[in-house]
Amino acid sequence: MRLPIQVQAILYRKVDERLQFLLLRRAPDREGFWQPVTGGQEEGESRAEALDREVREETGIKTIIRVVDGVHYFEYSLPHLIKEYVFGVEVGSDERVAIGKEHSEFRWCSYHEALQLLKWKENKMALSRLNKILNSQD
Secondary structure: OOEEEEEEEEEEEEOOOEEHHHHEEEEHHHHOEOOOOEEEEEEEOOOOHHHHHHHHHHHHHOOOOEEEEEEEEEEEEEEOOEEEEEEEEEEOOOOOOOOOOOOOEEEEOHHHHHHEEOOOOHHHHHHHHHHHHHHOOO
C-alpha cells in the first residue's frame, strides 16, 4: 500500500569535473513534462528503501555513490496531503539509463538546462538547493 509520502531523487554525475543532472520526460499520456525520479513510499518501507527502489525502477541504475539527504521538503494536496522529500543521488559517469513505460525519454543536463526544462516550481527550487550544496563542497 502506498503511503501519502513521495521521494524525489535528483540524480547527478560528474563528467570532466562538471555536474550533470538527470531528467526524465513523462510519457505523453502522463502529461509529457520533465522531472527528476519521483515515486511513492510503500508501507513497511523506509524513505531510503523507497529512494533506492524508485531509482532502480525508473532508471535501471543499481549503483549509488552517495545520497545527499535533506535537500528539500514540500507538501501538496492531490486531493489529500502528500509529503515529498527530495534527495540528491550521485551515480557514476558511466552508468547506463534504462527508462520504462512511465517515461518517454531521458536527458543528462547542465544545471541551467535542467532548470529550464523542469515544469514545477518546487522541482526547480529543489534542483537549485542541491546545486548550491554540491558547489559549496568543492
